Amino acid sequence: MSVERESKIGNPRARVKLAAGLFWADYAVLGAQIQELEQAGADWIHIEVRDGDYMQFGMPRGGIDILEAARSSTNLEIEAQLQMVRPTQDQLKQMMDAGVNLISLPIETCGETIVEHIFFIKEHGLKVGVWGWEGIPMGNFEQLIPFVDIVEYETWYPFWKPPQAGRSPHIVNPTFGKQLKQLHDMIVAAGLETQVDLMMDGGVNADNCAEFVQLGMTVAEMSSPLLKGPKGKLVPGSGDIPNAVARVRAALDAAGETNRTPRGLMV
Numbered sequence: 001m002s003v004e005r006e007s008k009i010g011n012p013r014a015r016v017k018l019a020a021g022l023f024w025a026d027y028a029v030l031g032a033q034i035q036e037l038e039q040a041g042a043d044w045i046h047i048e049v050r051d052g053d054y055m056q057f058g059m060p061r062g063g064i065d066i067l068e069a070a071r072s073s074t075n076l077e078i079e080a081q082l083q084m085v086r087p088t089q090d091q092l093k094q095m096m097d098a099g100v101n102l103i104s105l106p107i108e109t110c111g112e113t114i115v116e117h118i119f120f121i122k123e124h125g126l127k128v129g130v131w132g133w134e135g136i137p138m139g140n141f142e143q144l145i146p147f148v149d150i151v152e153y154e155t156w157y158p159f160w161k162p163p164q165a166g167r168s169p170h171i172v173n174p175t176f177g178k179q180l181k182q183l184h185d186m187i188v189a190a191g192l193e194t195q196v197d198l199m200m201d202g203g204v205n206a207d208n209c210a211e212f213v214q215l216g217m218t219v220a221e222m223s224s225p226l227l228k229g230p231k232g233k234l235v236p237g238s239g240d241i242p243n244a245v246a247r248v249r250a251a252l253d254a255a256g257e258t259n260r261t262p263r264g265l266m267v
Contacts, residue, residue: 005075007077007101007127008043008044008077009044009077009079009101009102009127009129009149009150009197010127010148010149010150010195010196010197011194011195011197012193012194012195012196012197012198012218012219012264013194013260013262014256014257014260014261014262015252015253015256015260016209016213016217016218016219016220016252016253016255016256016260017043017044017197017218017219017220017252018041018042018043018219018220018222018245018248018249018252019042019043019044019045019046019079019199019219019220019221019222020034020037020042020043020044020045020046020222020223020226020245021046021047021048021201021221021222021223021226022034022045022046022047022048022066022070022223022227023048023223023224024223024224024226024227024228024233025223025227025233026227026233026235027066029235029236030066030069030070030073031069031072031073032236032237033227033234033236033241034070034073034074034076035073035074035236036236036241036242036245037074037076037226037241037245038074038075038076039242040241040242040244040245040246040249041245041246041249042076042226042245043076043077043219044076044077044078044079044101044102045070045074045076045077045078045079046079046081046201046221046223047066047067047070047078047079047080047081047100048081048083049063049066049067049080049081049082049083049084049095050063050083050084051083051084051085051087053084053085054083054084054085054106054109055083055159064094064095064098067080067095067098067099067100068098068099071098071099071100077101077102077127078099078100078101078102079100079101079102079103079104079129080095080100080102080103080104081104081129081131081152081201082103082104082105082106083106084106084109085109086109086110086111086113087105087106087109087110087117089117089120092117092120092121093124096121096124096126100126101126101127102126102127102128102129102149102150103121103126103127103128103129104128104129104130104131104150104152105117105118105121105128105129105130105131106130106131106132107130107131107132107136107140107141107144108132108133108136114130114144115144115147118130118144118147118148119147122147127149127150128147128148128149129148129149129150129151129152129197129199130144130148130151130152131151131152131153131154131199131201132152132153132154133154133156134153134154134155134156134173134176134179135156138179138182138183138186141183141186142186145186145187145190145192145196146190146192148196149195149196149197150196150197150198150199150219151183151187151196151197151198151199152199152201152221153176153179153180153183153198153199153200153201154170154201154202155170155171155172155173155176155200155201155202155203156170156171156173156202157169157170157171157202158171168202168203168205168222168223168224168225169224170202170203171203172202172203172204172208177211177212177215180198180200180212180215180216180217181215181216183198183216184198184215184216184217184265185216187216188264193263193264193265194263194264197218197219198216198217198218198219199217199218199219199220199221200212200217200219200220200221201221202221204217204220204221204222205222205224205225205248206225206247206248206250206251206252207251209248209251209252209255210251210254210255210258210259213252213255213256213258213259213260214255214259214265216265218260220248220252222248225244225247225248226241226244226245226248227241227244229244
């Protein structure tokens, strides 16, 4: 599916955006879940693309086949957030050919190739982002902000623990908000508050999103609140996915109305 529309990525305004993550998707009914996320009001689809070597992930997940399946299921923009060790331009091109609209590069594992990759992606007409886990030095983001459409900061995840039903496995430390605000202030200092999005990834939900909107978050990436309930993964056709998106969407809209203007965060 492909319909030309204005990109929502790298265009922050008063309304806070929702990136629907597929981490907790049911791959037996992936297309139906994606279609319900789109119809319910998600702004784009967020897919974590792994190589099997990154961190504690022993098995690749979210490969080219998943990107192609998502592309055929939605008109929304699709993000490939790379959880890979030293991705190559050949791999980037494969993702482009699969129909992604945004590639977000891992600061920690791209090394000296990250600026080269940023411009390779941009020259192919895609949006580009950079991301890092909580704990990465904030200065690692600053020099890249002028070149990207989105900055993504992710809360930590205790991979050694089994996931719990109905909730995100991510941990939101009390210090996370301070670091998110630092990233917002870097974007403002670069004069790019209306051109570079700031995403919080992991642990944000309808109950706590207002706190992070107040600190400068313009995009909330969520998977558990949209696709997982107390009894497991939400079933398409049951009404559960639209209801979950509506709850999150209402909370984000309320937080945006209270804390944001068309030009950025209220002072």
